[in-house]
Amino acid sequence: MTPIRTTLAGAAALGAMAATPALAEVSESCRSVSLAEVGWTDIQATTGVATTVLDALGYSTDVNVTSVPITFVGLEQGDIDVFLGLWMPSMAGMVTERLENGSVEQIRANLQGAKYTLVVPQYAADAGVTDMADLDAHKDKFGGKIYGIESGNDGNLLIQDMIDADAFGLGDWDLVESSEAGMLLQAAGAFESGEWIAFLGWAPHPMNTKMDLVYLTGGDDYFGPNQGGATVYTLTRAGLSEDCPNLGSFLNNLEFSVEMENILMAAILDHGESAGSAATKFLKANPGLLDAWLDGVTTVEGEPGLPAVKAELGVE
Structure with missing residues (x-):
């Protein structure tokens, strides 16, 4: 009987070894x-x-x-x-x-x-717009508009929150919603003609190498510290x-x-x-x-x- 028990034990061990790969398979x-x-x-x-x-x-x-x-x-x-x-x-x-x-x-x-907050062209920053609080003093140059991306996006909601709260004097500004591609097309046109534009920017993104951008300070309560870090x-x-x-x-x-x-x-x-x-x-x-x-x-x-x-x- 002993040899039989040994054989059965060995067979069981081999069966367990054979079953091991199946145990590691991902369930359906x-x-x-x-x-x-x-x-x-x-x-x-x-x-x-x-x-x-x-x-x-x-x-x-x-x-x-x-x-x-x-x-x-x-x-x-x-x-x-x-x-x-x-x-x-x-x-x-x-x-x-x-x-x-x-x-x-x-x-x-x-x-x-990463970064995520409002940006302006370098030439607008050179003229004194480096902080959210600087925007309203130049409302006419910006057309009173901030460009965002698709409706329902968190960045758009934060921009609208600033407008609704009249933060930085932006209460009479308008949020323009479109899409990532639409917003960047608008920005590219502004850069080409030297017009001022404020829009939602982020990094990583090729926009940072294609356009000379400045990330605005002052938006910590909305976009987080470190210029939208x-x-x-x-x-x-x-x-x-x-x-x-x-x-x-x-x-x-x-x-x-x-x-x-x-x-x-x-x-x-x-x-x-x-x-x-x-x-x-x-x-x-x-x-x-x-x-x-x-x-x-x-x-x-x-x-x-x-x-x-x-x-x-x-x-x-």
Whole structure:
């Protein structure tokens, strides 16, 4: 009988070993990932990077182009899994209660050193407009207008808050809403003709190299300190990291740099590349980024993620 028990024990051990890879596989419910993209080039770029890597890991990704308010509702309802564009502190009014009640989860800061506030041309700054409080004294030069992006955007809401509160004497100014592309087209025309314009600016973005901009001071109560100094966070639906730990590990590893995003956005805006194409080219040129991003991350089949993604991209 002893030999039989030994054989059975060995068979059980072998069975357990054979089953180990299956235990590491990503569950079917976690293999599809929905990401929000709100029409900003920086979020197009970072979402393009994330989906390129996730696709190479075997995930099925779906990018939802939507507004910021609908993104937060989608995360709360579980219709959207991931949003890589939580700009803080400008979005604090939209997200703080949701974070506190647990309806969404903040994973990590994915970008440090960003900026987000009002900007003017250097020639307007040279003439004395360097602070929010300087705007109203030159209302006629600016036409009494501040240009924002799409309706419902947090930056637009902050501008409207300033107008409604008559902060800096802006109570009789108008917010002009359009889109990122529309606003920048308006700004480019103003620069070309030497006209004065005040609009919503941010970094990273190629606008900072195409136009000689000055970020206005004085807006700390609205846009945050340090001339709109900002940090961008990754946000997910509640329970994502617990339900889908492999995806959670990847999101917890994923971070970007201002320089990286500037390169990606320039490829999208200046060369007409899709976010996916720009991301693929960038990762092929900088495969070392994957080492940290894929630390402890597997494919959906439970295989090591790093070699699989590098093989998919055709890099060593």
